[in-house]
Amino acid sequence: MKTIKKLAFATISFFVLHTTQLNAQEEIAPLTATEQQTVVDSISSKLHTNYVFPEVAEKMVSSIASKLGNGDYTTILDPQEFAEKLTADIQAISNDKHLRVYFAPGQIAEQRQAVTPEDSLAYLKRSVDNMKRNNFGFKEVKIMTGNIGYLDLRSFSNVAYAGETAVSAMNFLSNTDAIIIDLRYNGGGSPAMIQLITSYLFESDPVHLNNFFWRPSNRNSQTWTLPHVSGTRSPDTPVYVLTSSGTFSAAEEFSYNLKHLERATLVGETTGGGAHPGGSLVATDRFMVWVPTGRAINPITETNWEGTGVSPHIQVPAADALDVAYKEALALLTKNNTDERLRAFYKWPLAELKLKTDPVNVDPKTLKSYAGSYGPRKVVFEKGKLFYQRDGGTNYEIRPYSTNEFILKGLDNFRIRFLSEEGEITALQGLYENGGTDKSIRDKG
Secondary structure, three states, rough: OOHHOOOOOOOHHHHHHHHHHHHHOOOOOOOHHHHHHHHHHHHHHHHHOOOOHHHHHHHHHHHHHHHHHHHOOOOOHHHHHHHHHHHHHHHHHHHOOOEEEEHHHHHHHHHHOOOOOHHHHHHHOOOOHHHHOOOOHEEEEEOOOOOOEEEEEOOOOHHHHHHHHHHHHHHHOOOOOOOEOOOOOOEOOOOHHHHHHHOOOOOOOOOOOEEEEOOOOOOEEEOOOOOHHHHHHHHOOEEEEEOOOOOOOOHHHHHHHHOOOOOEEEEOOOOOOOOOEEEEEEOOEEEEEEEEEEEEEEEOOOOOHHHHHHHOEEEOOOHHHHHHHHHHHHHHHHOOOOOHHHHHHHOOOHHHHHHHHHHOOOOOHHHHHHHHEEEEEEEEEEEEEEEEEEOOOOOOOEEEEEOEEEEEEOOOEEEEEEEEEEEEEEEEEEOOOOOOEEEEEOOOO
16 A cells, blocks of 8 residues: 555646557557456456445446446447546546546556666656656746745645755745745645645644545544744745646645635635545556545544535636736735835736736827937837837837836836826836836926
């Protein structure tokens, strides 16, 4: 059972891609009745022994055995189609989205060829190298305007290999005023990585995250935050977690834990609904089955998200979740600060965000009226657009976010406002993200 524990919450989408690539490289022999019987018998045995709910395992085994005996699978000669059909049949009984049959001869052969210690190390190195090419799931880490940290996390990789990357990412975000963790494309992974990342969001006193029951060993286990992490914790920083219907497994646990610990605001869609950890088991020379062997039991709710998913605090389409969370974070920071310069700093990105949903159109006659020289600054109207330049430097296209205020395309920390008196444009005011301003009088003539 050690393999199952190591592969707990494995990301199914990666496994499918990997095995599909391997299968595409070889001739695929058609199924025989004998192989179908062997596959059904082996999967049935593994479900009986390992599946988290024995009574459900019995129903699944009975169903596929009956279908095989009735000839329901007789016309299926394509192994991939057979795997998909078996998956559909057992999921129809269990409603368990983790439970899945794979046609994976290349994967199985590669595992079985790792006979010597050297073979095993080479096999492991290939797996780790593949994770490295995806930066262990840490797709993007950045600081957004307004000092909002952003982490696009595509998987919860094994801490033994991804730990340093996780530590670097969380420390990079440690000086931000709010953190957005994007799990919209995250299909799961390691519970140890959940534990590590979550530990950065709390003080050093241990916090109870989750409980698990493991059916094969009939035991219970618990996960808690870590008493020590490398670098800086962010226990008081507001956290927003982005979700989608594709957020699954370990990514759901992370979201569920933080939601019920009241440590994060979830924004997006209800997640996929997979709460049963487990791992992949070889059934035959060509087929594998991913079997859930345990179930999560949250210490606060005393249940989990299996079949229901994790519902967000703010329900919006996944495509809009980042902008919504960004606005929420900026609004919270603005509300919680009395310093006017800080309030201006947090309000600064809102203008550009607003343009995505509510663009401002200024008529050409008004735009033309802004063109002219303002000391070292020059504004030109060309092909229906305005362009700004200072001291012969870079020429920026400018876009209105009100009738007289403009964002410079490609320059985040500076904007301009046109000032008027008695209907005449008299000056250009420079606006800075820290709340500062300056002014250039319009040249006469």
